[in-house]
Amino acid sequence: MTEAPNTVAFTPERLAKAKEIIARYPEGRQKSALLPLLHLAQEQWGWVSPEVMDYVADLLSILPIEVYEVATFYTMFHLDPVGKHVIEYCRTGPCCLMGGEDVYGYLREKLGVEAGQTTADGKFTVKEVECLAACGWGPVFQIREKYYMNLTRERVDEIIDELSK
Amino acid sequence: MAKKILTEYINVPGIDTFEVYRKHGGYTAVEKALKTMTPEEVVEEAKKSGVRGRGGAGFPMGMKWSFLAKPEGVPRYLVCNADESEPGTFKDHYLMKMIPHLLIEGMIVSSFALGANKSFIYVRGELMYVIRILERAIEEAKEKGFLGKNILGTGYDLELVVQPGGGAYICGEETALLESLEGKRGNPRNKPPFPAIKGLYQSPTVVNNVESISNMPWIINNGGDAYAAIGVGRSTGTKLISASGHIRKPGVYEIELGVSVDEFLNSDEYCGGVRDGHYLKALVAGGSSVPILPAHLITKTANGEDRLMTYESLSDGGFATGTMLGSGGFIVFDETSCIVRNTWNFSRFYHHESCGQCSPCREGTGWMEKVLHRLEHGHGSMHDIDLLVDISKKIEGNTICPLGDAAAWPVASAIRHFREEFEWHVTHPQEATRPGAVYMGSAALV
Numbered sequence: 001m002t003e004a005p006n007t008v009a010f011t012p013e014r015l016a017k018a019k020e021i022i023a024r025y026p027e028g029r030q031k032s033a034l035l036p037l038l039h040l041a042q043e044q045w046g047w048v049s050p051e052v053m054d055y056v057a058d059l060l061s062i063l064p065i066e067v068y069e070v071a072t073f074y075t076m077f078h079l080d081p082v083g084k085h086v087i088e089y090c091r092t093g094p095c096c097l098m099g100g101e102d103v104y105g106y107l108r109e110k111l112g113v114e115a116g117q118t119t120a121d122g123k124f125t126v127k128e129v130e131c132l133a134a135c136g137w138g139p140v141f142q143i144r145e146k147y148y149m150n151l152t153r154e155r156v157d158e159i160i161d162e163l164s165k
Numbered sequence: 166m167a168k169k170i171l172t173e174y175i176n177v178p179g180i181d182t183f184e185v186y187r188k189h190g191g192y193t194a195v196e197k198a199l200k201t202m203t204p205e206e207v208v209e210e211a212k213k214s215g216v217r218g219r220g221g222a223g224f225p226m227g228m229k230w231s232f233l234a235k236p237e238g239v240p241r242y243l244v245c246n247a248d249e250s251e252p253g254t255f256k257d258h259y260l261m262k263m264i265p266h267l268l269i270e271g272m273i274v275s276s277f278a279l280g281a282n283k284s285f286i287y288v289r290g291e292l293m294y295v296i297r298i299l300e301r302a303i304e305e306a307k308e309k310g311f312l313g314k315n316i317l318g319t320g321y322d323l324e325l326v327v328q329p330g331g332g333a334y335i336c337g338e339e340t341a342l343l344e345s346l347e348g349k350r351g352n353p354r355n356k357p358p359f360p361a362i363k364g365l366y367q368s369p370t371v372v373n374n375v376e377s378i379s380n381m382p383w384i385i386n387n388g389g390d391a392y393a394a395i396g397v398g399r400s401t402g403t404k405l406i407s408a409s410g411h412i413r414k415p416g417v418y419e420i421e422l423g424v425s426v427d428e429f430l431n432s433d434e435y436c437g438g439v440r441d442g443h444y445l446k447a448l449v450a451g452g453s454s455v456p457i458l459p460a461h462l463i464t465k466t467a468n469g470e471d472r473l474m475t476y477e478s479l480s481d482g483g484f485a486t487g488t489m490l491g492s493g494g495f496i497v498f499d500e501t502s503c504i505v506r507n508t509w510n511f512s513r514f515y516h517h518e519s520c521g522q523c524s525p526c527r528e529g530t531g532w533m534e535k536v537l538h539r540l541e542h543g544h545g546s547m548h549d550i551d552l553l554v555d556i557s558k559k560i561e562g563n564t565i566c567p568l569g570d571a572a573a574w575p576v577a578s579a580i581r582h583f584r585e586e587f588e589w590h591v592t593h594p595q596e597a598t599r600p601g602a603v604y605m606g607s608a609a610l611v
């Protein structure tokens with residue numbers, strides 16, 4: 001399980017990246033960097049804690065509430081600690097036509113969790129999401145930036161076994 | 166062979182690199198436009214081409230460009246909509262990952278036409294790997310002098326910024342997208358003012374879909390008239406169709422507008438027909454938001470004419486017997502599909518994605534999801550079916566943005582064409598809730 005960070009600061013590389021991102025927007029429009037910075041934060045800490053949101057607010061010279069209201073609107077940001085691997089499967093119609101419900105049911109059963117839960121060993125969190133723009137290659141799930149497509153029970157076994165190593 | 170405008174070179178190895186893309190004629194449109202044409206002339210070619218917005222609404226792109234306000238001393242923006250979140254649609258994802266330079270070339274030409282010096286590509290955040298592909302391609306283009314300051318020595322400056330979303334279908338709606346790009350929640354704005362007058366940072370802005378913009382290099386190289394010569398009537402050019410569901414060959418296909426639905430569905434060049442041993446039950450032709458059609462209205466219109474893949478033919482018969490081309494998300498259902506279950510699934514999607522600003526949408530989508538859940542799980546009543554129709558009517562047309570309509574149409578059309586199947590869920594709750602059970606007696610199946 002990822003822990004709440006006790007000292008909140010980007011790594012030097014990410015801080016440099018954050019500054020580069022902020023400089024992309026016109027003068028006074030630095031708030032546009034909010035979503036990119038939240039992604040950068042989630043990349044570093046795995047989720048975005050209130051402390052992290054305050055830190056981002058500070059970097060952008062905006063109010064913390066402006067960060068909270070955005071972080072809670074968008075579904076990609078994890079507002080609670082998550083497992084090492086977050087599996088986000090697409091539950092929308094076209095993926096279900098391709099056997100998604102069966103495959104995802106199998107995945108949850110294999111890991112012993114319901115959607116939204118993390119395994120006891122902290123390795124996997126399973127989340128339900130909507131269409132991932134990969135409908136012709138469904139069923140689909142995403143782990144971090146990687147898409148896993150044309151899923152079957154056998155593929156799920158392979159992927160989970162590989163990640164469990 | 167059908168004409169390919171966007172995908173001709175898509176499978177060439179290395180086409181995602183500047184070098185290979187350039188070898189296949191890439192960036193010649195930038196040279197031609199910036200060196201030999203005025204911005205007005207580029208807009209004129211877009212107009213002549215008749216190309217219509219490929220994000221769903223089908224508004225003519227050249228005309229949209231000509232509405233852009235041009236007050237002195239105020240920057241103008243071009244924003245590319247790569248939020249692609251409409252269920253059944255995955256063409257922009259495919260195009261950007263396979264041939265990223267095509268969109269970038271289109272962005273340069275289009276930004277030049279509009280007089281924009283900073284343009285954005287807003288990509289749904291889930292596609293972070295595609296964002297990295299685009300950013301790499303932008304770096305390459307910059308190194309070669311096609312982006313940045315004084316492009317090709319013409320004095321034109323352009324910077325391209327790729328912006329990630331955060332997971333929200335509503336940010337595909339253009340004003341919600343602009344809010345999101347400003348670092349806010351994705352709440353659609355009240356219109357007017359339209360983005361052409363007050364868009365990003367309150368400046369005049371054009372928002373166009375990935376595919377719309379990607380047509381521009383070809384239009385500049387070959388002329389708007391050549392583009393308009395492809396297709397049928399006001400449906401000019403080609404269209405990317407995302408084909409999914411129960412077909413032999415799911416995937417993204419570029420069609421000439423005007424090919425028949427029958428050919429698209431059944432020929433081996435495209436979907437290859439319904440999967441083996443099964444037969445067609447229903448079709449959603451243009452992404453989850455458009456009305457669903459039963460088998461007998463798919464390849465023929467209500468008048469018995471061949472149904473074509475065009476904006477006009479797909480909507481022939483209005484909502485009574487037609488549908489819409491929409492974003493080109495072509496979802497095929499065979500006889501094993503439960504329409505009630507799929508309708509519930511789609512309603513759950515719209516409820517989940519409603520931004521919550523207007524009560525008809527916020528409350529109505531939740532209510533529809535609940536009633537459909539009840540019907541699908543064997544606890545519904547006949548009254549519930551009429552209730553759904555009633556709710557959908559109360560949402561339609563009464564909201565700030567079209568998500569409300571998009572939520573209402575799939576429900577209303579499913580009941581219009583598959584009412585018996587809904588009723589069967591009420592009269593046969595035990596059978597209907599057996600896993601995998603599907604109503605087989607509908608007239609629509611004959």
Ligand SMILES: Cc1cc2nc3c(=O)[nH]c(=O)nc-3n(C[C@H](O)[C@H](O)[C@H](O)COP(=O)(O)O)c2cc1C
Pocket residue numbers: 217218219220221222223224226246247248249250251334335336337338339340372373374375377378566567568571
């Ligand atoms: C709820 C909703 C979602 C939308 N999603 C998208 C999308 O993902 N991509 C897109 O290009 N247009 C989308 N649109 C349409 C846009 O508002 C806008 O019409 C389009 O980006 C304009 O570009 P075009 O004229 O080139 O199609 C959506 C509209 C609505 C109401």
Ligand code: SF4
Pocket residue numbers: 335352353518519520521522523524526527564565566567568569
């Ligand atoms: S129709 Fe729905 S999504 Fe659109 S603004 Fe209203 S509440 Fe938000």
Ligand code: FES
Pocket residue numbers: 090091092093094095096130131132133134135136138140252253254
């Ligand atoms: S429905 Fe699953 S990716 Fe679109």
